[in-house]
Amino acid sequence: METEVLRIIEGGLTNDKRKILTYSNKLADRLAKEGNEPLAKCIRQKINTIVPQSQAVADAVRLMPVDVDSHLQVVEIYPPDTIRQPVVLSPEVEKQISDFIEMVNHRSDLELAGINVKKTMLLHGKPGCGKTSIAHYVSEKTGLPLIVARLDGVVSSLLGSTAKNLRRIFDYVQSMPCILFLDEFDAIAKARDDAHELGELKRVINSLLQNIDGMNADSVLIAATNHPEMLDSAVWRRFVQVVEVGLPSEQQISEMIDLFASPFKSDVVSDSQKKKNIIDSIKGLSPSDIKTIFDKVKVKSVIEGKMCLETEELLASIYEVTCKNKSEVSYVMFLSSHGIPQTEISKRTGISLRKVKSYLSEIK
Numbered sequence: 001m002e003t004e005v006l007r008i009i010e011g012g013l014t015n016d017k018r019k020i021l022t023y024s025n026k027l028a029d030r031l032a033k034e035g036n037e038p039l040a041k042c043i044r045q046k047i048n049t050i051v052p053q054s055q056a057v058a059d060a061v062r063l064m065p066v067d068v069d070s071h072l073q074v075v076e077i078y079p080p081d082t083i084r085q086p087v088v089l090s091p092e093v094e095k096q097i098s099d100f101i102e103m104v105n106h107r108s109d110l111e112l113a114g115i116n117v118k119k120t121m122l123l124h125g126k127p128g129c130g131k132t133s134i135a136h137y138v139s140e141k142t143g144l145p146l147i148v149a150r151l152d153g154v155v156s157s158l159l160g161s162t163a164k165n166l167r168r169i170f171d172y173v174q175s176m177p178c179i180l181f182l183d184e185f186d187a188i189a190k191a192r193d194d195a196h197e198l199g200e201l202k203r204v205i206n207s208l209l210q211n212i213d214g215m216n217a218d219s220v221l222i223a224a225t226n227h228p229e230m231l232d233s234a235v236w237r238r239f240v241q242v243v244e245v246g247l248p249s250e251q252q253i254s255e256m257i258d259l260f261a262s263p264f265k266s267d268v269v270s271d272s273q274k275k276k277n278i279i280d281s282i283k284g285l286s287p288s289d290i291k292t293i294f295d296k297v298k299v300k301s302v303i304e305g306k307m308c309l310e311t312e313e314l315l316a317s318i319y320e321v322t323c324k325n326k327s328e329v330s331y332v333m334f335l336s337s338h339g340i341p342q343t344e345i346s347k348r349t350g351i352s353l354r355k356v357k358s359y360l361s362e363i364k
């Protein structure tokens with residue numbers, strides 16, 4: 001409760017009506033939860049008589065930051081209750097993420113205890129391994145909306161405008177409890193490749209650093225990048241939690257197979273040898289690619305009215321995604337090396353059993 005009161009005072013002193021409103025509502029919610037319904041009601045009545053709800057919503061939307069030049073919105077807002085598929089993570093990554101969530105959930109206690117630690121996390125790793133999904137997961141677990149700013153959209157052709165865009169985004173997120181998610185974070189550093197004046201770029205990066213340093217104790221920042229090597233050390237230092245989101249291990253691939261196959265029946269879920277064959281054939285792929293493979297087979301099986309995912313169909317889809325030089329021989333070899341019997345290969349592909357045998361004897 002103390003945090004809400006502090007934020008309301010801050011809002012009053014800085015003439016930030018939206019901040020006052022947001023935290024007054026939060027205060028009323030908390031009082032109601034703690035059993036002080038009369039005071040909660042009184043606060044809500046006051047808010048509604050002075051500022052009609054529609055006005056508050058209109059204010060929030062009106063204040064959404066837009067690009068200095070194009071006037072297009074530079075952030076997207078996702079409420080924390082968006083239902084999403086679970087994210088499969090390694091135990092180490094899971095621990096780092098849950099530590100961060102704990103810290104965010106205890107931010108009021110930390111502030112009251114005088115511990116002024118920034119709630120900042122940097123996620124890095126190959127595309128499609130779950131960085132954006134993790135940001136949504138943190139939002140869901142903390143109950144805070146996710147304000148997504150894709151920096152490749154924010155970096156304007158004019159670096160001067162970029163700094164202004166950043167300022168607008170950070171101002172916007174200061175006035176309500178939320179998580180700012182800076183996706184494609186390296187876009188700022190990439191601007192260096194363009195013919196921009198280096199000094200000007202330095203000013204933009206400095207303005208980003210100043211914005212991060214100026215965040216209030218209640219703010220939460222998550223950034224994600226596929227190119228961590230492009231960020232300089234001053235940027236890295238701003239992040240309390242740095243998490244590498246890598247390719248999945250065999251164990252995680254196994255969990256993903258169960259997740260992505262659901263709710264369809266599949267022998268790759270129930271038969272451990274078939275599952276092992278599939279795991280071997282998709283090792284090294286990103287979770288996003290693995291999901292695409294399963295989605296393709298799901299689409300096909302619904303169209304064919306089957307509602308089950310067969311190993312052979314999955315292997316066909318995996319071959320489609322992973323094989324660069326496709327040919328009849330290489331397809332037969334692929335299926336055989338992943339445990340499909342010769343008769344089955346012949347039946348599926350329409351290639352005569354004699355030819356299948358001859359292709360396979362070629363490699364022996």
Ligand SMILES: Nc1ncnc2c1ncn2[C@@H]1O[C@H](COP(=O)(O)OP(=O)(O)O)[C@@H](O)[C@H]1O
Nearest residue numbers: 086087088127128129130131132133287288291
């Ligand atoms: N670790 C994971 N567990 C489950 N699904 C995942 C995972 N990583 C990625 N996906 C799937 O792939 C899609 C794209 O992943 P995303 O989070 O956007 O990756 P990134 O931001 O690292 O490029 C997600 O919507 C999700 O369906």
Ligand SMILES: [Mg+2]
Nearest residue numbers: 131132183224
């Ligand atoms: Mg992403």
